[in-house]
Amino acid sequence: MEKIIVCPNETKLKILEELNNSNELHSIKFMTKNEYINNYFFSYNDNAIYYLMNKYNFNLDVAKVYLNNLYVIDINKDYNNKKLLFLRDIKKELIDNKLLVFNKLFKDYIKDKTIEVSNYYDLDKYEELALNYKLDIPKVEIKNKVLEFTTIEEEINYVCIKIIELLNSGVDINKIYLTNVSNDYLYIIKNLFKYYNIPINIEFNDTIYGNKIVQDYLLTKELDLNDPSKNSINKKIINILEELSSIDEEDPIYNKLLIDKLKNTKSDSILLDNAVNIRDLYKYEFMEDDHVFLIGFNQDILPVMRKDIEYITDSMKDEVDMYKTDYLNTREKNIVSYLLSRINNLYLSYKLNTPFNSFYRSPLINELSIDVDHIDNDNWSLSNTYNKIRLGEMLDYYYLYGEKKKHLKELNTHYDINYKEFDNNFTGINNDTYLKNLPYPLRLSYTSINTYNECRFKYYINYVLKLNIYEDSFAAYIGSLYHKILSIYLTPGFDFNREYTKYIEEKELSLKEKILLVRIRKDLENFIEVLKKQQLLTGYDEAYYEKKFTVPISNDISIEFIGYIDKIMYYKNMEDTYYSIIDYKTGTIDTNIEPMKYGLHMQLPAYLYLINFSKEISNPIFTGIYYQNILYDYPTWSKNIEKDIKDKYLLKGYSTDKTDILERFDSTYTDSELIKSMKYSDDKGFSSYTKLINDETMFDLIKFTKNKIEENAKDIVSAKFDIDPKVYGNDNISCKFCQYKDLCYMKPDNIKYLEKQDNLDFLGGDE
DSSP: OOEEEEOOHHHHHHHHHHHHHHTOOOOEEEEOHHHHHHHHTOEEOHHHHHHHHHHHOOOHHHHHHHHHTGGGOOTTOOOSSHHHHHHHHHHHHHHHTTOEEOOTTHHHHTTTSEEEEOSOOOOOHHHHHHHTOOOOOOOOOOOOOEEEEEEHHHHHHHHHHHHHHHHHTTOOGGGEEEESOOHHHHHHHHHHHHHTTOOEEOOOOOBGGGSHHHHHHHHHSOOOTTOGGGHHHHHHHHHHHHHTTTSOTTSHHHHHHHHHHHHTSBOOOOOOSSSEEEEOTTTOOOOTTOEEEEOOOBTTTSSOOOOSOSSSOGGGGGGTTOOOHHHHHHHHHHHHHHHHHTOSEEEEEEEEEOSSOBOOBOHHHHHTTOOEEOOOOOOTTSOHHHHHHHHHHHHHHHHHHOOOOTTHHHHHHHOOOOTTOOOOSOOOOOHHHHHHHSOSSEEEOHHHHHHHHHOHHHHIIIIISOOOOOOOOHHHHHHHHHHHHHTTTTSTTOOHHHHHHHHHTTSOOOHHHHHHHHHHHHHHHHHHHHHHHHHTTOSOOEEEEEEEEEEEEETTTTEEEEEEEEEEEEEEETTEEEEEEEEEEESOOOOOOGGGGGTOSOHHHHHHHHHHHHOSSSSEEEEEEEEEEESOOOOTTOTTHHHHHHHHTSBEEEEESOHHHHHHHOTTTTBOSSBTTOBEETTTEEOTTOOEEOHHHHHHHHHHHHHHHHHHHHHHHTTOOOOOOEEETTEETTTTTOTTHHHHOOOGGGOEEEOOOSSSTTTTSOO
16 A cells, blocks of 8 residues: 655655665655645635735735645534634635635545654644544653753753764764754854864755845846856746746735745755754654754753744634644653653753853753753863964953952963954844845835944944844933924814823923923924914925835835935925925934935935925925924023024025925015025025035936935945044044944944045036
């Protein structure tokens, strides 16, 4: 009788090797669990995902969750739970649209077959029913001891030393394995095994998405088929494109599906023939003479305890063929115990700390009464490289904290490591890992671009490593109060007292802050009155407040430039929209935009770019870009404080040179009561102090801003994060307020000196 073996691919290879060695003929068909389940129930492809995303606006992950929960759903059943009814209706709809693929012959095909299940320990109830197989795990005892280590490094150091002992005793390196290896361990294993010259095969599970060939394809939509070195990646890309061939490439969902597939397609690994290997405890059946190091025997790592947080929760499982969480967790403990008991030469260990986290040992250690041991088997004669690294760490402790570590004296006498000599330059990061972990879409803003151009390394610390500490300061709180009130003060039914009280009641304030609020409240009320008076001077009677704008920079790799504009005053004439941008600022205002040559001070130009490329405003016609003071400290010594207050609330920035447009925006433009330094007379024209932008300059501004943003985006995606603080004129604009000075150890030769700009002649020309 023909046999079907349902097993992981790792198990299949092992069985085939045994069958080849036996020289016997067997009638066996191998299937993975997913292949069997898809044939038994149904399968789906990208068309089903696309359908749900397109019709219901589900995101990709949500669509997959719904599809993967349909296996337990009976379309003819009336469920009590609304979620299950929703899934039933989704399944019916997909079937009606022929988006689920059914193998109608499969159940007849398996009737006369023997089905054997091997090394699948995560079967749910509906899977067991489909396989006609019950996962029955016997209770066992574990006689091995488990070793406790204070740090992850000590744990892997022990493993390395023990492996060297095994190799010296004649054990074949191909019979030595690591298992239960989480991501925390990969890089420290790579480093320590290298220090001890122990060959090991580590698959980092990198995907092809971060590969330069893939990134080049996403940018150009072309593949270089003439370079043989690119064949492997090209084949993977072509296979993905074929899978998506039924979907329109111009559809935005196409790019989401494409990127998802690229992120889930693994790179090929180059494996050594003779090396220690890492194996999955659940999928690989070890031989009697194998030596297996199970590391990380910690709580929440082994066994993994499930939580009742899946889409179909325990409260719903009485209506479907699924096991509840308690049962699965109890079974999981028995599975782990059983798997460990099958390993003849087993070495168990766990750590208490990594550089970033603390851990507890697995509760299974106590439940199985496994003895815990503490050993110090360090061997200082096996790796000069590792000894030098450890000496450096010990010297750090000595010079920083006055602490003399054990073996410091011996190591310092034996080695000369040129302590305190270092290169502070950024040496790069793994591009595959970097791109894989970027948030998508990658959102850039004026602030992040300005940070990048001030110093690329500062951007890296702030936006990639995210080491910036947000402080909920009183100043930030008051700034938010102003923006909130100023965004709604013109809405019908606005009540200042109500909105103000509602806002401040949400925060606990100190006595000092409450006293400051008395003045701040009065200032805000006065400012609103100023704005109302200014409104009487303009014919721009409509406005957007706190409006968000988004411009896609690259759909292929999902980058967006976003911005929130405090206030846009506008006037519509037929299809045209005449607009002025106003950004609220505290303190002294610098309206000079000349530093934008270097990607600095680009806030107002960035707003122009957003308005002209976002399509949020139809036919935009430029009137002005301005800053306006809020929260200004008035000079109490002034003899004419009323005039000072009025002047400080004037708009400061750049205006169009077209008087017909200006006249509608500012009826007093000849001697403006709205715009700072705005004066005009028919015989002399505009005052020399008036800041103007003609149409040609404005378009050059927008074009230059667009090119600078796209150039920065490309460099950010390419992980160009060198330490390069800028001195503009004589001012070190990058370092004077930088909170990361203790990280970069900036040297004088890292500084980039920028020539101060007095005009905008660089617009449209070469930088």
